[in-house]
Amino acid sequence: MALPTPVLGSEPPLGLPTSLARLRDEFVGRFGGPVEGVRTFFSPGRVNMFGGHLDYNGGPVLPVAIDRGTFLAIRRAESKGRVRLATVFGNDVFEGAIDALPPTASGKWYDYPVGVIRALIASADGDSEDGPLEAGFDVLYGGNLPVGAGLSSSASITVGTAFALDCVFGLGLEPMDRVAAALDAERGYVGVQCGIMDPFAVGFAREKQVLWLDCKDESFEHLPLDFKKLSIGVMDTGVQRALARGEFNRRVAECKAAFEGLKHLEPGATVLRDIPLETVEAHASSLDPDVAKRALHVAREVKRTFRAREAFLAEDFIELGQAMTETHRSFQTHYECSCEELDVLVDAAVAQEGVFGSRLTGAGFGGCIVMLVAAGAEAEVSRVVANAFEARYGRRPPAAFFQGDAGPREVDCSA
Ligand code: GLA
Numbered sequence: 385m386a387l388p389t390p391v392l393g394s395e396p397p398l399g400l401p402t403s404l405a406r407l408r409d410e411f412v413g414r415f416g417g418p419v420e421g422v423r424t425f426f427s428p429g430r431v432n433m434f435g436g437h438l439d440y441n442g443g444p445v446l447p448v449a450i451d452r453g454t455f456l457a458i459r460r461a462e463s464k465g466r467v468r469l470a471t472v473f474g475n476d477v478f479e480g481a482i483d484a485l486p487p488t489a490s491g492k493w494y495d496y497p498v499g500v501i502r503a504l505i506a507s508a509d510g511d512s513e514d515g516p517l518e519a520g521f522d523v524l525y526g527g528n529l530p531v532g533a534g535l536s537s538s539a540s541i542t543v544g545t546a547f548a549l550d551c552v553f554g555l556g557l558e559p560m561d562r563v564a565a566a567l568d569a570e571r572g573y574v575g576v577q578c579g580i581m582d583p584f585a586v587g588f589a590r591e592k593q594v595l596w597l598d599c600k601d602e603s604f605e606h607l608p609l610d611f612k613k614l615s616i617g618v619m620d621t622g623v624q625r626a627l628a629r630g631e632f633n634r635r636v637a638e639c640k641a642a643f644e645g646l647k648h649l650e651p652g653a654t655v656l657r658d659i660p661l662e663t664v665e666a667h668a669s670s671l672d673p674d675v676a677k678r679a680l681h682v683a684r685e686v687k688r689t690f691r692a693r694e695a696f697l698a699e700d701f702i703e704l705g706q707a708m709t710e711t712h713r714s715f716q717t718h719y720e721c722s723c724e725e726l727d728v729l730v731d732a733a734v735a736q737e738g739v740f741g742s743r744l745t746g747a748g749f750g751g752c753i754v755m756l757v758a759a760g761a762e763a764e765v766s767r768v769v770a771n772a773f774e775a776r777y778g779r780r781p782p783a784a785f786f787q788g789d790a791g792p793r794e795v796d797c798s799a
Contacts, residue, residue: 386474390452390528392620392752392782395619400426403528404455405797407472411457411524414470423552424797427544428453428789429535430585431618431754432745433594434696435689436711437719439579442600442655443686446693448609449589450786454527454540456548461520465500465784468751469494472526482520496538497523497545499569501752504549504557507565516555517626532624534746538574539582542566547587547792563587576629577636589791596693599653601667607696611787614701614740615757619733619769619783621725623750632747635678635721642679643673655684674720681718685711689704705740706757712743712753721748725773729753729781732772736765757785 404424410417412754428449433792435445461467467485469478471493478494478618485502489495501517508516523545531537549555557565566583570576584597584604593606609616625631646667650659658717661683668676688707696704712730726744728777730753733742738761745754757765766783773781 386496387472387526389473389531390783391530392452392533392618393593400795401797403526404457404795406798407455407457407524407526408711410472410526411459411522414524415459415468417459417651422457423459423548425456425458425544425551425792426453426547426795427540427547427792428586428589429529429537429540430582430589431535431565431616431752431786432581432585433616433754433756434692434711435581436637436685436715436743437635437721437747438682438685438689439581439597439599440577440636441579441643441682443682444596444598444659444688444689444693445581446594446607446696447585448594448786449585449789449791450616451789452527452529452535452784452786453558454525454529454537454544455683455790456544457521457524457526458548458552460552461522463518464520465518466520468522469497470524472524473531480792482517482661489575495567495574495589496541497525499573500542500545500565501549502573503565503568504546504555504750506684507561508555515555517549519553521549521552530620530752532751533620534744534748534751535618536582536586536746538570538578539566539586540796542569543583544792546633548794551794559587577633585741586792589789591788591790593788594696600657609696609788610699611759611760612779613699615759615762615785616787617757617762617765617783617785618745618752619729619754619766619773619781620752621723621729621750621756621781622779623723623725625723625749631749635719638675638678639682641675641684642671642758645675646679652755657686659683677720678717681714684714684718701740701758708741708743708754708756709734715744715748719748723750723776724749726750726753728773728776729769732769733765736768737761739763754768
């Protein structure tokens with residue numbers, strides 16, 4: 385029987401070894417065979433704090449991996465050459481031959497792992513006649529990350545799949561190869577023209593640290609965050625927009641149009657991030673009005689994200705929070721990727737003592753907000769913000785607080 389999809393909640397999670405031991409038992413129940421040989425993995429989700437919609441424009445971003453994510457139980461099929469992919473959250477099971485995976489996506493959840501498997505096969509060097517995964521394998525997916533809430537359940541599953549297959553088959557991948565396979569799956573197979581931030585945030589995560597990533601040259605740096613002073617809070621509107629994927633791809637296209645319209649003004653520019661704000665402001669009227677708004681958001685957000693980096697390094701949480709809330713205002717007026725429920729949560733959050741700033745996280749159009757909260761104020765903030773939301777919508781939005789997660793890993797649940 386399928387389980388309900390996860391929600392953020394106040395109840396303490398079971399702990400990874402216990403959760404993964406349950407998944408492993410469920411795996412044996414579904415696929416049969418002995419429990420020996422079943423390996424279990426965790427792969428985190430992420431919250432993006434700064435650099436909203438900048439990754440596909442070559443700008444800087446500052447995400448953090450979180451300790452909620454995808455659980456995987458996996459076992460080699462020993463030369464049967466078959467792949468079976470199942471989830472505890474639904475009844476759709478994928479089954480196919482490893483050398484004849486479907487060339488086009490199905491619209492089902494398993495497009496993400498199938499896309500990764502195809503990418504890994506395609507990128508493997510052709511030394512042997514058989515592909516690196518030719519034995520085949522079975523995977524059962526579970527997890528504690530809400531899906532479609534802006535916490536990157538997609539990068540969690542794609543990077544996690546690449547990581548688990550790398551371990552089980554000894555593929556010898558570098559973290560960057562796993563990120564590349566995840567991106568290939570999402571862009572080339574699923575068909576979302578996303579940037580590099582999410583798989584990077586998951587694939588290069590470090591405990592109690594955030595990631596500073598420059599999406600133009602892919603240089604990155606881990607920055608420590610003192611969680612004794614600052615908490616990263618997330619609240620979920622519960623709104624899932626069916627149109628989100630189309631709207632996201634439209635924003636990507638609008639930014640491309642902005643770059644095409646402005647690049648002649650900045651010799652050497654290769655991405656929209658390279659066009660200075662002054663240039664965008666001076667020439668905005670030459671662009672389609674929507675395209676101009678997107679370009680203004682991007683140029684200001686680039687500046688704001690560098691400002692946030694300085695504030696972050698100086699532990700100036702007031703300045704940091706202001707930058708975050710300004711991003712949300714720009715999402716409302718210029719990027720048009722917010723929605724009423726997100727605005728209600730952000731407005732309630734920033735009016736509350738102990739909250740330095742707040743914005744929607746992820747692509748927007750629904751999903752979660754992120755809040756920077758003074759350590760110690762978490763319970764009061766989530767109570768008051770949930771009250772404001774409940775007064776309007778008659779339901780309480782779930783909340784959770786996170787610290788930087790260590791990234792994809794095998795978890796021994798036999799102990
Ligand atoms: C989604 C995409 C990311 C990024 C964010 C917006 O999460 O997958 O690549 O563009 O939206 O910042």
